[in-house]
Amino acid sequence: MSSTPSETTRQIRQLVERTPASGKKRRIGLLAIVACLGGFLFGYDTGVISGALPYMHMPLQAGGLELTSLEEGLIGGFLLAGCAVGAVLGGRLSDRFGRRHNIMILAALFFFGALAVAFAPNLPFMYVARFVLGLAVGGASTTVPVYLSESAPKEQRGMLVAVDQLMIVTGQLAAFAMNAVIAAVQGGPTAVVENDPSGTYESGASVSWDLLAGIAGVTVSDGNGFAWRWMLVVCSLPAIALWIGIRMMPESARWHVGRGELKEAIGALKRIRIEGKHDVVTEVAEMEENRRQEEKREKLSLKAGLRVPWLRSIIIFGGTFAILQQLTGVNTMMYYAPRVLMAAGFDSQASIILNVFTGVASVIGSAAGLLALRRFGRRQVLLVGQVILTLSLIAMTAIFLFGINPYIGLDGQVSADIPQFVPYLVVVVIVLFMLGMQSGPGPVMWVMLSEIFPNAIRGAANGFAVMILWITNMIVTVMFPVLMDGVGPVFTYALFAAINIFAVIYYYIRVPETRKFTLERIEWEFREAGGVIRLR
Known part of the structure; x- marks a missing residue:
C-alpha cells in the first residue's frame, strides 16, 4: 500500500467505524492487575527461598537437605539460570505467538514448577525443579512489562509498568509474611537430638538447630525441617488465578x-x-x-540489530542498565536477608520474622516509585533512589566494620556483649536500602526496558536485556554466601558500595528521559540520533 499518511488515517477511520470490539470491555486497570499476577508470582517464587533456606540447612533426618554454602547458592542459582533462559525464550515466543498467549503458558509453568519444587525428594531434583520454575519467572519478567507497555495509553504507561514492579515486591512481601507465619507456628529450625558427644543435650531433646549445628558429631532423629515445603507449595495458588484471568484479556494491539x-x-x-x-x-x-x-x-532481528550502530547502542545500554540494577545487591537482601541478620547477631527464627520488614519496605518503596513516576521523569526517580541505596550500602559496611566485627568471637558467633541496638541498625539499613531500590532503579529499569527498543524487536531485545539481568543475578546469588563465609560482610558490602557509586555517575551521564514520548516517537528519536541516547 503506497498511500500517504493522511490517506492511511482515513482508511483506518473507516475500518475503526466498521470494526466492533473483539470481546467484552475490560478496564486497563483490570488488565494490569491480571497480567501483574505474573509479577506477583515472580516475587513470591524468588522471595520465598529466604525463609526456606534455614530449614534446608538441617539434616535429612530432621526434614532438611543438609545444604553447604555452595549448595545454598546453587538453590538460587538454578532458578536464576532458568530465568535467563526463560527471558530469552519468553521474548522470542511473545514476538511470534503473542504476549497474552505467552502469559497463559507461563501460568502453567508457574503451577507445575512450584509443585515440583515443594515436593522435591533430593537436591538434584530440586535443582531441576528450580530451573523449570525459573523459566516461568524469566518469561514473566520479559513478557508482562511489554504486554503492559503496549496495552496502556501513553499517559498511563509508566505507572502501569511500575504496577508490575509493585506486584513483584508484593509477592515478595507475601512470601516473607508466609515464611514468618510458618516459622512462628512451627518454631525456628529445631531438631530432636539422637546423640550429643558434648553431653550438653539429652537424647530426645528438641533443640534449636542454631545451637546443634556448632556441635561436632551431633546426630538427630527428627525435626521440623519439612516446614520449607509448606512455604514453597503456596506458590502454586496464584498461578491458577493468572491462567484464568489472562484468558479474559485481549491480545496486544501493537503485536497485531x-x-x-x-x-x-x-x-x-x-x-x-x-x-x-x-x-x-x-x-x-x-x-x-x-x-x-x-x-x-532492512528486516530487523536481534542478531541483525547488533550490526546496526544505532540499535547496537540501545541494546548495549539496555544490557548495562540490567547489569547495574542487579549489582545493587538487591537480591542479596531478598534471598539472604535472614542470613545477613543472623550474621548481625539474631537467631534464625527472629531473622525470618524480621525479614517481613524487608518486604514491607519494598512495597512502600515500590508504591512511592509508582506515584513518583506519575509526577516526575524516569531519570529523576532513578537517580534519587540510586543515591539512597548507595548510601545505605556504605552504612552497612560501616556497621559491620565498627559495630559488629569487634564482637565476633573465635567461633565466628556474635558475642552477647554487643550493644543491643547495633543488630537493629542492620534492620534499619536494609529497610532504607529497599526503600531506595524499589522506589528508583527497581521500577525505572522495567519501565525503560519496555520503552527503548524498536517495535520490530521489542520482545527479543527486552528478553536479551532481561537475560543479562538474570545471569548477573545468578552470579551474585551464587557468590554471596561464598563471599560472606570467605571474606566476610565488610568486604562484601564495601564491594557493592563501590560498584553503586560508579552506577550513580553512569546513570547521570547516560540515562535518557522518555516520559513524555510515545513508543513510536522514542524509536524515531533514537534512530535519528544514531543511537545516541539524548532524550531529556
Missing part, C-alpha cells in the same frame, strides 16, 4: 499491527479504550505508519 492484522488490533484496542477519551484512530494510525516504515527498511 506488527503482523499486519489491523482489524484484530482495532478490535483488541476497543476493548481497553474509553470511547470519547481515547482516539483509537490516531493510535492505530501511528502504529500502522511505524509498521510501514519498518517494512521499507
Whole structure:
C-alpha cells in the first residue's frame, strides 16, 4: 500500500467505524492487575527461598537437605539460570505467538514448577525443579512489562509498568509474611537430638538447630525441617488465578499491527479504550505508519540489530542498565536477608520474622516509585533512589566494620556483649536500602526496558536485556554466601558500595528521559540520533 499518511488515517477511520470490539470491555486497570499476577508470582517464587533456606540447612533426618554454602547458592542459582533462559525464550515466543498467549503458558509453568519444587525428594531434583520454575519467572519478567507497555495509553504507561514492579515486591512481601507465619507456628529450625558427644543435650531433646549445628558429631532423629515445603507449595495458588484471568484479556494491539492484522488490533484496542477519551484512530494510525516504515527498511532481528550502530547502542545500554540494577545487591537482601541478620547477631527464627520488614519496605518503596513516576521523569526517580541505596550500602559496611566485627568471637558467633541496638541498625539499613531500590532503579529499569527498543524487536531485545539481568543475578546469588563465609560482610558490602557509586555517575551521564514520548516517537528519536541516547 503506497498511500500517504493522511490517506492511511482515513482508511483506518473507516475500518475503526466498521470494526466492533473483539470481546467484552475490560478496564486497563483490570488488565494490569491480571497480567501483574505474573509479577506477583515472580516475587513470591524468588522471595520465598529466604525463609526456606534455614530449614534446608538441617539434616535429612530432621526434614532438611543438609545444604553447604555452595549448595545454598546453587538453590538460587538454578532458578536464576532458568530465568535467563526463560527471558530469552519468553521474548522470542511473545514476538511470534503473542504476549497474552505467552502469559497463559507461563501460568502453567508457574503451577507445575512450584509443585515440583515443594515436593522435591533430593537436591538434584530440586535443582531441576528450580530451573523449570525459573523459566516461568524469566518469561514473566520479559513478557508482562511489554504486554503492559503496549496495552496502556501513553499517559498511563509508566505507572502501569511500575504496577508490575509493585506486584513483584508484593509477592515478595507475601512470601516473607508466609515464611514468618510458618516459622512462628512451627518454631525456628529445631531438631530432636539422637546423640550429643558434648553431653550438653539429652537424647530426645528438641533443640534449636542454631545451637546443634556448632556441635561436632551431633546426630538427630527428627525435626521440623519439612516446614520449607509448606512455604514453597503456596506458590502454586496464584498461578491458577493468572491462567484464568489472562484468558479474559485481549491480545496486544501493537503485536497485531506488527503482523499486519489491523482489524484484530482495532478490535483488541476497543476493548481497553474509553470511547470519547481515547482516539483509537490516531493510535492505530501511528502504529500502522511505524509498521510501514519498518517494512521499507532492512528486516530487523536481534542478531541483525547488533550490526546496526544505532540499535547496537540501545541494546548495549539496555544490557548495562540490567547489569547495574542487579549489582545493587538487591537480591542479596531478598534471598539472604535472614542470613545477613543472623550474621548481625539474631537467631534464625527472629531473622525470618524480621525479614517481613524487608518486604514491607519494598512495597512502600515500590508504591512511592509508582506515584513518583506519575509526577516526575524516569531519570529523576532513578537517580534519587540510586543515591539512597548507595548510601545505605556504605552504612552497612560501616556497621559491620565498627559495630559488629569487634564482637565476633573465635567461633565466628556474635558475642552477647554487643550493644543491643547495633543488630537493629542492620534492620534499619536494609529497610532504607529497599526503600531506595524499589522506589528508583527497581521500577525505572522495567519501565525503560519496555520503552527503548524498536517495535520490530521489542520482545527479543527486552528478553536479551532481561537475560543479562538474570545471569548477573545468578552470579551474585551464587557468590554471596561464598563471599560472606570467605571474606566476610565488610568486604562484601564495601564491594557493592563501590560498584553503586560508579552506577550513580553512569546513570547521570547516560540515562535518557522518555516520559513524555510515545513508543513510536522514542524509536524515531533514537534512530535519528544514531543511537545516541539524548532524550531529556
